[in-house]
Amino acid sequence: MKMAEQFNIKTHVLVPVHKKISNEEKEELFKKYNISFKQLPKILSNDSALEGLEVVSGDVVQIIRKSIDLGEVPYYRVVVNGKRI
Amino acid sequence: MVEKFVHKKVKSIVFGMLSPEVIKKMACAKIITPELYDKEGYPVDGGLMDIRLGVIDPGLRCKTCGGKLKECIGHFGYLDFARPIVHVKFIDVILKCLRATCKDCGKLLVDEKKLAKQDEERTVVENERDVNVLRKQVHVFVTGLKSIKKCPHCEAKQLSIKMEKPTTFLENEKRLSPIEVRTRLERISNEDCVVLGLNSQYARPEWGILTILPVPPVTIRPSITLESGERSEDDLTHKLGDIVRINQRLFENLNVGAPEIIVEDLWDLLQYHVTTYIDNSVPQVPPARHRSGQALKTLSERIKSKEGRFRYNLTGKRVNYAARTVISPDSKIELNEVGVPLRVAMEITIPETVSEWNVKRLKKFVESGPKNYPGSNYVVRPDGKKKKITDETQEQLLEELQPGYVVERHLMDGDIVIFNRQPSLHRMSMMAHKVRILPGKSFRLNPSVCNPYNADFDGDEMNLHVPQTVEAMSEAEILMQVQTQIISPKDGLNVIGCHTDSVTGLYLLTTRMEFTKDEAVQILDQIGVYKVERFSKFGEIVKGREIFSAVLPDDFNFVGEDKQKRKVIVNNGVLVEGIVDNAIVGQEKGELIRALCAKYGLDLGIKLLGQLFRLGIEAISRHGFTTSISDTDLPGEVGSKCKEIIYNAERRVSQLIEQYNENQLVSMPGLSEEETMELKIREVLDRARTKIGEVVSSIASEENPTIIMVVSGAKGNILNLAQMAACVGQQSLRGRRIEIGYKDRTLSSFAKKDLMPHARGFIKGGYKDGMDPKSYFMHAMTGRDSLMDTALRTPKSGYLYRRLSSALQDVKLEYDSTVRDGKGNIIQFIYGEDGLDVSKTESGKINVKRIVEEFLEEIKNVA
Incomplete structure (x- = not known):
């Protein structure tokens, strides 16, 4: 607990920005790549990077990664129940 | 042959267990007797070779489907167990x-x-x-x-x-x-x-829990007839025979009401047989064996592991139109050629369909027959009948030959073949080459392409495959030819380039060599530069650099850095400044090679590379080049300087040991005092050797051949020279000084707890001076350790690679720019998360500045 107070991983330089995308954006994403949510990369709902985002399983988060050549590159992950196992 | 089987498309596959009902339904015969054949050698009804289960003898007809051998695919039977058996x-x-x-x-x-x-x-x-x-x-x-x-x-x-x-x-x-x-x-x-x-x-x-056992068709367990006329049954048939026999005995004993112990015993025996029938390598079960003592190969063994159905027969199939022999070098052939022995060329064929336009040419091949080169071995008629060309059939075939026929002609110069060396770890392990028929018995390849294949000529063998359709040939030519593989996809560097002698040769050529005009022209002729305008501007004395420039295209401009970070400039196809060395033309370094390929395309690039390579070889053979022991001679004062360095290092070490013994050593973070001392000692000794290296290189003459090799980047580094000339240095075992051996000491020649350099594997002298037995022993220790290390690491990394490639084999880049696995799951949204094709970049980066400059230049030229 003490650790969490001192150190917020979300502000760390190596942790990319995670943000929840709206349902419309989600639909658009699925349409763009012609996929269902099962084909997206996954992220466990108890992942530390999702703290404070208020996401539930089935939501899609956008992760904005930094790239030397492209500047900012979006990546998408679907939130998956991570409580058990 | 009339096809009797229904053709359907597989939509999905379900794995499950067979229920007793299903087993019974799919069975065509009930097996009741362990006998196989009667006195006449005819399969017994209700036996394991029952002809209702399919036929394996020519002439017989299957009782179930009426098919003959090869027509009938076989049918299952079943066997009722007297008591249930665990699977x-x-x-x-x-x-x-x-x-x-x-x-x-x-x-x-x-x-x-x-x-x-x-x-x-x-x-x-x-x-x-x-x-x-x-x-x-x-x-x-x-x-x-x-x-x-x-x-x-x-x-x-x-x-x-x-x-x-x-x-x-x-x-x-x-x-x-x-x-x-x-x-x-x-x-x-x-x-x-x-x-x-x-x-x-x-x-x-x-x-x-099995109550009924499916008996597989005889077609999956065929018996072999030996020369003596005796029949040898398949392992599965043997095992099934055991099962049926014991099952029968169990039935009989149950019927007569035998005592419980006998029944139990038989039941256990039946359980054992069924277990080994399914898997003969279950732990704690003794494997069932042949009379010869060899373990039977039952169901699981047929499928499992390296020699099983999947890895042996399905993922690894044997092919025709392939050849394998020893490889040897030939720098006179082009990089994208492969020298094929005549006897291979006369065995392997390429099918060519006869048309109006090539009938004359192909007729000649048929005329020559299989014994003369270039000839042909087979003719395929339009109905698919394959006819071997022999003395008897030759004339008739020649007469009937007309458009629509296919002639299988010998391999000839210029044909496309795929050349491969195992282990095929990356795509450069299989490249397409053009055939060059040569005498001898070995495949010849240009030493420049050794690097991508990781081949050498100490007895390596390589494989050659001949594509049999025009589609395959053109695909290989466009996608797999050597020139398409110059730039590696892993880092965008050239895997193919000049190396060793060729690099030394080009270095010598561009630094010191001069020729008469005649010699210069001869050299260019030797390496395959024939155009007169290339040497028309030569004077009476031709500098080596001019010859180098003569190979480069006239409009070629290049600025690069050599190994010493000095500028190398090519202006309008003339080497105006700098020395050509490994950093300019070498493999995985050569900037010039990448620039040539980028500007003139891969086809011309590989041709120029071949010419540069041969130019290097030609130069070094005209210059003459040898290394000798006297290369490592040191002038007296340098020798004593080296001794001084070592002496000082030893003194420093003994100071450290003293400090340690007197507990005056301040330990470094995370280390004990002893470890601190060891670390410092290693540092001191390491520095001593580096210093000796510097001293040796400072006095080495530019004319010293060993130094030439080091400076040009052809082979070796200055430390190697220092090791030969002055000091071999510290021998280390698992990253530390040598510590093992006797109690508290490495060898009995030293005092106990002696921590001085010489007692812990520091070798003062150079290789040339020779080693005393103690040093020699320590050197042998590290030598063996590294040998063991490589021997143990190779299979480990091989298995690691196998797992990795199996895990990634279906991953591919889709048209929508996503990277997906076999199921269509997205792995990356943009390839590499930056969308870059590494082989198209300059060592992983995009040089925007250069592109803009080039573009501006272009605009200027247009305007």
């Missing part, structure tokens, strides 16, 4: 089911509330995650049930069930018979099966 492969599932359910009522050992919760959680996992996670979730739930002591439904007390390997179940140390197990499993309801992770439609738990 070894399902004991885990059975145990899980027994433990999770009540021994009396057969219901799951959970109340409705918990069951509903589990159902809910399972559905969530099923919808969100994949099968593997689902499997794990079910497993965790089911194994959680085994600790429950009382059935929540009927209150019956649950006893602990153990499995005794391989096939018995114990309940409170009392044996559960397969009959008992089966009745319990039968009580499990279909709904509960789902909770247990089984789909009752395809896998009821009690089907894991």
